[in-house]
Amino acid sequence: MRIKTKLNLGVGLLFLMIIILSLVSAYSVFLIKQDTENILKSNYNTLEYSRNMILALDEMKSGSKETIQDFEENLEKQNRNITEPGEKQATEKLKTSFALLAKNNADEKVKSQIRQDIFAIMKLNLDAIKQKSDIAKKSAETANLSIAIVGSLCFLIAFNLLVNLPNNIANPIKELTLSIKQIANKNYSERVHFTSHSEFGDLAKSFNTMAQKLEEYHDSNVYKLLFEKKRLETLINNMNDPIIGLDNEGIVLFVNDEALKIIGLKSEDIIGKPASELAISNDLIRSLILKESETPKKQPLKIFAHGKESYFEKEIHSITITPTGEEKEINIGDVIILRNITLFKELDFAKTNFIATVSHELKTPIASIKLSLQLLENGKTGDMNDDQKQLVESIKEDSQRLLKITGELLNLSQLETGNIQLNIGKSNPHEIVKYAVEAVKVQADQKQIQLVVDADENLKNVKADAEKTGWVLINYLSNAIRYSSEKSTILIKLKEENSQMVFQVIDTGKGIDARYKDKVFDKYFQIPGSQKSGTGLGLAISKEFIEAQNGSVGVESNLGLGSTFWFTLKI
Numbered sequence: 122m123r124i125k126t127k128l129n130l131g132v133g134l135l136f137l138m139i140i141i142l143s144l145v146s147a148y149s150v151f152l153i154k155q156d157t158e159n160i161l162k163s164n165y166n167t168l169e170y171s172r173n174m175i176l177a178l179d180e181m182k183s184g185s186k187e188t189i190q191d192f193e194e195n196l197e198k199q200n201r202n203i204t205e206p207g208e209k210q211a212t213e214k215l216k217t218s219f220a221l222l223a224k225n226n227a228d229e230k231v232k233s234q235i236r237q238d239i240f241a242i243m244k245l246n247l248d249a250i251k252q253k254s255d256i257a258k259k260s261a262e263t264a265n266l267s268i269a270i271v272g273s274l275c276f277l278i279a280f281n282l283l284v285n286l287p288n289n290i291a292n293p294i295k296e297l298t299l300s301i302k303q304i305a306n307k308n309y310s311e312r313v314h315f316t317s318h319s320e321f322g323d324l325a326k327s328f329n330t331m332a333q334k335l336e337e338y339h340d341s342n343v344y345k346l347l348f349e350k351k352r353l354e355t356l357i358n359n360m361n362d363p364i365i366g367l368d369n370e371g372i373v374l375f376v377n378d379e380a381l382k383i384i385g386l387k388s389e390d391i392i393g394k395p396a397s398e399l400a401i402s403n404d405l406i407r408s409l410i411l412k413e414s415e416t417p418k419k420q421p422l423k424i425f426a427h428g429k430e431s432y433f434e435k436e437i438h439s440i441t442i443t444p445t446g447e448e449k450e451i452n453i454g455d456v457i458i459l460r461n462i463t464l465f466k467e468l469d470f471a472k473t474n475f476i477a478t479v480s481h482e483l484k485t486p487i488a489s490i491k492l493s494l495q496l497l498e499n500g501k502t503g504d505m506n507d508d509q510k511q512l513v514e515s516i517k518e519d520s521q522r523l524l525k526i527t528g529e530l531l532n533l534s535q536l537e538t539g540n541i542q543l544n545i546g547k548s549n550p551h552e553i554v555k556y557a558v559e560a561v562k563v564q565a566d567q568k569q570i571q572l573v574v575d576a577d578e579n580l581k582n583v584k585a586d587a588e589k590t591g592w593v594l595i596n597y598l599s600n601a602i603r604y605s606s607e608k609s610t611i612l613i614k615l616k617e618e619n620s621q622m623v624f625q626v627i628d629t630g631k632g633i634d635a636r637y638k639d640k641v642f643d644k645y646f647q648i649p650g651s652q653k654s655g656t657g658l659g660l661a662i663s664k665e666f667i668e669a670q671n672g673s674v675g676v677e678s679n680l681g682l683g684s685t686f687w688f689t690l691k692i
Contacts, residue, residue, distance in 0.1 A: 135278045142271040149264025153257055164246040164253070167208070170199040171243045178235055181222075189223065199242065205249045211241045297328065304332060337445060363433070363459040365409065369452050371396045380459070383426045383433075409435065409457050421462060433459040487527065490520045543669060548587040550580050550615050550622055556587075557594035558613065561602060568607045572598070576615035583622045583690040585670050590624075590690065593663040597626040597686045600659065604630035604684075621672075621689040628685075633678040641676060663688070 177192035196212075196219060203209045215238035222231045296313060303311035311332060313325040354375065357364050363380035367373060373391050381388060384405055391399060400407035408422060421432040436458045441450040494517050496502055505513065558572050565572055583590075594613075601611045605628045612627040633641065633648060640646045642664045645657040664674045667688045678684035 132282070135275060135282065138271060138275040138278060142268065142275055145264070145267045145271050149260065149267065152260045153264065164204070164250045166202050167199060167204075167246040168243055170195045170202065171239045171246075174199070174239055175236065178232055178239075181232070192219065205245050208242060208245050211238060211245060214238050215242065293324075297324065300328065300332075304335060310336060362461055365457040366454065367396055367410075367457070368454040371410070373399070374454065383424050383431075383459075409459075422459070429463075431461060431463040434462050435459055487520055487524050490516070491524070494520065543586045543589065545584055545586055545670065547582040548585045548590065549582055550624070551576065553585075553587055553591050553594060554613055554615065554624075556591045557598055560591075560595045561598045564599065564602050565611070568602060568605070568609075570602055570605055570607070571610045572613065573610055574613045574615075576613075580615060580622070581617065581692045583692055585672075585690045586666075589666045590670070593666050593688060594624060594626070596659045596663050597624075597688075600686070601626050601628040601630065601684075604628065606630070617692065618689075620692055622692055623687055623689050625685055625687045627683065629683040632680045632682050632684055633676065634680050638676055638678060642674060 173195040174192050177188050177195065180188040181192070196216060200212055200216070203212055215235060218231055218235045218238055222228060222235060225231070300311050300313050312329050357375065357377045360377060361379060363383055364375075364377045365373065365380050366375040373394055373396055376384075376388065376391055381391070384391070384403065386399075386403070396406060396410045400410055405422075405424065421434050424431055424433055438456045438458065439452055440454050440456060441452050443450050494513055497505070497513050554574055554576070558574065562572070598611065598613070605611060609629050611629075612625075614623075614625040614627060616623050616625075637646075637648050641648070642660045644661040646661075647657045660674075667674050667690070670690060672688055672690045674686075674688045676684060676686050
């Protein structure tokens with residue numbers, strides 16, 4: 122029940138009982154007053170008249186007319202004040218006796234009779250006074266009882282209010298005061314628990330909400346925020362990687378010293394300014410604020426920094442928070458981090474140059490080995506037994522494998538250094554497919570695998586380097602043959618789609634686990650558990666060849682259901 126309702130009921134009931142007590146008291150006093158006035162008016166006056174008549178009777182010996190007149194006046198007053206039963210007869214008898222006395226005022230016998238009549242009237246009134254006094258006493262006792270009952274009820278109600286009401290009000294206030302003291306002592310985890318649905322319950326909810334807000338504020342107060350801000354700024358400024366922070370509207374919030382060095386601006390020229398406005402006059406900022414989805418390919422940024430050409434890898438991290446009392450996350454900004462990969466890039470260049478040099482140097486001895494093998498296979502140099510022929514064949518396969526590896530490494534080094542030469546021109550898709558199929562025909566025949574080409578006859582030419590594209594298709598087919606079972610079928614499918622030519626190699630091999638589909642085109646990656654027969658560069662080089670011709674590569678595969686490797690070229 123609400124405190125206001127309790128107060129209204131308690132005080133209202135007490136007020137009602139006080140009104141009843143006042144009415145009962147006033148009514149009782151009125152009754153006693155009425156009884157008293159009745160005695161005074163009816164009986165006491167009669168006694169007064171009787172006393173005056175006795176005094177006047179005693180003075181009649183002198184025969185004074187004034188005395189007789191005084192007696193008559195009091196007798197007349199008595200006659201008008203007859204109130205008790207029998208009093209009228211007694212008064213009439215007194216009047217008769219007085220009439221006799223008026224004729225002879227010396228008649229003692231008549232005087233004696235008059236005194237008896239007066240005493241009779243007085244006795245009637247005295248008896249009436251006693252009776253009315255008893256009635257008044259009874260009225261007073263009834264009034265006392267009524268007042269006592271009503272007063273007791275008022276006392277009980279007042280006592281109940283005195284005992285319970287202060288506790289109902291004071292105890293929650295006391296608990297609230299203690300909680301406020303706890304809050305004042307920075308114990309913001311303090312909560313008030315009122316189970317009632319009164320105003321104190323509402324107050325407890327409001328107080329707890331305030332305490333929660335204060336706790337949040339305490340955990341993130343201005344001092345702490347400033348301290349954490351300073352610490353964060355120091356941490357960001359001491360990082361070797363350039364860092365730029367933006368809010369959700371693209372306003373620059375912070376930028377560390379490394380970022381200022383490569384951007385070429387001062388702190389006051391960039392902080393608080395919209396990045397889109399800065400990008401108009403600063404090419405670097407324009408490239409930094411571009412989302413990764415807006416760039417065709419993720420490439421390291423080459424920036425002149427630290428007195429040399431440096432390479433940076435851009436990372437954009439979206440910052441989201443969940444506001445208090447809400448469930449949905451909101452974006453509050455982005456942090457752009459430039460990872461300095463110059464050292465790794467230099468190491469990569471050194472590795473590429475080393476691979477190119479070694480590969481180039483290996484090609485000459487491998488060619489000599491192949492030439493020697495051809496001389497050994499020539500009958501003019503002498504006949505070989507079966508074991509020798511087997512050894513020669515093994516050396517021939519290994520040398521061919523080495524030659525293929527060195528060729529891949531050379532291609533890779535050319536791609537990484539940008540020295541690869543593409544002869545882009547109009548190329549016939551059928552010719553590319555025919556060239557690739559002929560190149561792997563022997564390999565397919567060894568496993569009795571059938572190569573099927575599915576393509577329309579009148580396909581449009583593509584803008585491509587036929588040799589490099591044929592190399593990619595040969596690599597796709599070689600992998601398909603390697604991982605397909607014997608006597609199976611490999612489908613080479615060509616189709617036009619969105620102004621592009623799609624080349625697909627579909628096999629029925631064991632397929633690729635979904636965990637590795639996004640990694641098969643990475644350098645040196647080989648699927649765990651597969652045959653380690655290559656360098657893991659074939660698909661990586663294929664991807665570079667196709668993307669250098671503005672195409673794209675991909676794979677669709679399910680474990681145990683085969684794979685579909687594809688690439689696209691512009692028509």
